[in-house]
Amino acid sequence: MATHGIATQHKQGLSNGMLGFILFIASEVMFFGGLFAAYFIARADATEWPPENMLTAEQIARGVKLEVEFALPFIATILLVLSSVTIQFGVWAIRRGDRTALIRWLMVTIVLGLVFLTAQMFDYSQLHFRAGDTVYGTTFYTLTGFHGAHVAGGVIFMGVILARSMAGQFSAARHEAVEACSFYWHFVDVVWIALFTVLYIVK
Secondary structure (H helix, E strand, O other), X not given: OHHHHHHHHHHHOOOHHHHHHHHHHHHHHHHHHHXXXXXXXXXXXXXXXXXXXXXXXXXXXXXXXXXOOOHHHHHHHHHHHHHHHHHHHHHHHHHOOOHHHHHHXXXXXXXXXXXXXXXXXXXXXXXXXXXXXXHHHHHHHHHHHHHHHHHHHHHHHHHHHHHHHHOOOOOOOOOHHHHHHHHHHHHHHHHHHHHHHHHHXXX
């Protein structure tokens, strides 16, 4: 019965809802593409990056340093990548009709997402520059802030999916919302990998 349901779902192809969600993801790709473009333009216009030479005397006296720590964001990156794996395990579970495993993997993924957000907030508290401290500070906080907002949105999305899963609303033949949630979370993961590479690795 479950196998027949899966086969039927694949035969039907994408529903209007899923197609609309994929278009939404595409619009998000363009949104972050614009943010990345702004970052690279600012970087290309600077004589050095981070632009320490643009700091004012007041900022220097305030102890502003355009430096970022690597260790904590790296650990957070590993956790976010791991969360992309756990939500996929949940998708595979519901495709088999295993709602209990889906619930378990959603819980794990939500916890990992919350840990990532907590790590990002702590990382912010350790930085020695603010959003208004040169174009570097502006682009750094804009990129990471918007991504953090998307992670928070993803955690809320998963919370709704978790509640619906516990209410027994998904099965092997009917779990499109779970698939959509996983698509969104994978997107958030890929964006962060790009951000981490650009902001923390490439100098």
